Amino acid sequence: MxxxxxxxxxxxxxxxxxxxxxxxxxxxxxxxxxxxxxxxxxxxxxxxxxxxxxxxxxxxxxxxxxxxxxxxxxxxxxxxxxxxxxxxxxxxxxxxxxxxxxxxIRPTVEIMDRISTTKHIGILGTSGTISSQSYSLEIGKMFPHIKVTGEACPMWAPLVENNEFDSPGADYFVKKHLDHILSVDPRIDTLVLGCTHYPLLIGKIKQYLPAGITVLPQGxxxxxxxxxxxxxxxxxxxxxxxxxxxxxxxxxxxxxxxxxxxxxxxxxxxxxxxxxx
Missing domain, CATH: 3.40.50.1860 (Rossmann fold)
Structure with a gap:
């Protein structure tokens, strides 16, 4: 062809x-x-x-x-x-x-087991990525002992696309989703940035996380x-x-x-x- x-x-x-x-x-x-x-x-x-x-x-x-x-x-x-x-x-x-x-997704999943100590991992992604359960399924096949919690963050990518990722308004949406995923599973020690836009929010993400949690950009x-x-x-x-x-x-x-x-x-x-x- x-x-x-x-x-x-x-x-x-x-x-x-x-x-x-x-x-x-x-x-x-x-x-x-x-x-x-x-x-x-x-x-x-x-x-x-x-x-x-x-x-x-x-x-x-x-x-x-x-x-x-x-x-x-x-x-x-x-x-x-x-x-x-x-x-x-x-x-x-x-x-x-x-x-x-x-x-x-697969290259990101392959490193999970060596990064996480508690074997509790959080996935931050778009609504589409989270609803597809692609990370959960891939991690389940490769590392069935790892517990996965997904959190859809529908406003994060538009904040980056509109160059608002460093604005005060971004703080609200970043804190909201981090607080929620950690309330669902307080044992999470690794958070995957499951959207390529999210590394631009990494400063704010780390600002609202407790010590000891690893944040993984994918690049x-x-x-x-x-x-x-x-x-x-x-x-x-x-x-x-x-x-x-x-x-x-x-x-x-x-x-x-x-x-x-x-x-x-x-x-x-x-x-x-x-x-x-």
């Missing part, structure tokens, strides 16, 4: 949050080429249905494949929870059986997992181009994306506006 046999790594998110994952991957693997695609025009995905998230994510992956990407990372917990498995099982065999799509663990994946799959590594170049695509205003991206990345970037629907 696609003519290109080599190309960049694609990174997809519903908005800007995936830049926190992209930044860690690029720091760990600067020699590779990347295309980042944010579906900002239709963000956030958190409260959308499975069917809509699958359709939107499918369109985005197809666009990245058309741009030459051989491997796509769904740097979006909602897309990983609601669309990854369907794309892997239904679409890849039809599109190109040699290309791959990976998510961010560095996804980067470590990707390096391991490519070491185990040299055939995919050979398909990836190594020019150290990055392209940024958005379905919204390029200027708006560029301004917002400066919050996530230290370097100014050039952005292209595209359509994927």
């Amino acid at each position: 696609f003519s290109q046999q080599t190309g960049p790594i694609g990174i997809f998110d519903s908005g800007y949050g995936g830049l926190t994952v992209f930044d860690k991957i690029r720091q760990a693997m600067p020699e590779y080429d990347y295309i980042y695609l944010g579906d900002n025009a239709r963000a956030p995905y958190g409260q959308r249905s499975f069917e809509v998230v699958y359709r939107f994510t499918r369109q985005a992956v197809l666009k990245l494949f058309e741009e030459g990407c051989q491997l796509v990372i769904l740097a979006c917990n909602t897309a990983s929870a609601k669309a990854l498995r369907s794309i892997q099982q239904l679409d890849l065999p039809e599109w190109d059986a040699e290309r791959r799509v990976l998510g961010v 560095e663990y996804v980067a470590e997992s990707l390096i391991d994946y490519l070491n185990r799959h040299p055939e995919m590594n050979r398909r990836l181009t190594h020019g150290g170049e990055c392209r940024f695509l958005t379905t919204e205003s390029a200027a708006k994306f560029s301004d917002a991206a400066s919050v996530f990345l230290n370097d100014p970037i050039e952005v292209e506006q595209i359509s994927i629907d």
Whole structure:
């Protein structure tokens, strides 16, 4: 279906949050080429249905494949929870059986047992990620002795998207959800930031947590997992181009994306506006 046999790594998110994952991957693997695609025009995905998230994510992956990407990372917990498995099982065999799509949930789950002492873990995520129970199911398969408590934080991603993550209004929503999840399970010693937007709230999150609780952003663990994946799959590594170049695509205003991206990345970037629907 696609003519290109080599190309960049694609990174997809519903908005800007995936830049926190992209930044860690690029720091760990600067020699590779990347295309980042944010579906900002239709963000956030958190409260959308499975069917809509699958359709939107499918369109985005197809666009990245058309741009030459051989491997796509769904740097979006909602897309990983609601669309990854369907794309892997239904679409890849039809599109190109040699290309791959990976998510961010499994790499995060793999480190749980070595991080948590009490084996009580909290997941902070969008409504979609929490209702899908993807973390609970994945942790249950890998570490059945770990107790998982999920907390939907529907306002957190919009606060970040609207550059309000450092505002006084953010304090209310951050404290509210942290207080609630710790009241449900006071033995939690590890909190997973199960949305790529949430690392920008990490200052406020730590401010309202008692001592002794570890907060886990995902970026560095996804980067470590990707390096391991490519070491185990040299055939995919050979398909990836190594020019150290990055392209940024958005379905919204390029200027708006560029301004917002400066919050996530230290370097100014050039952005292209595209359509994927």
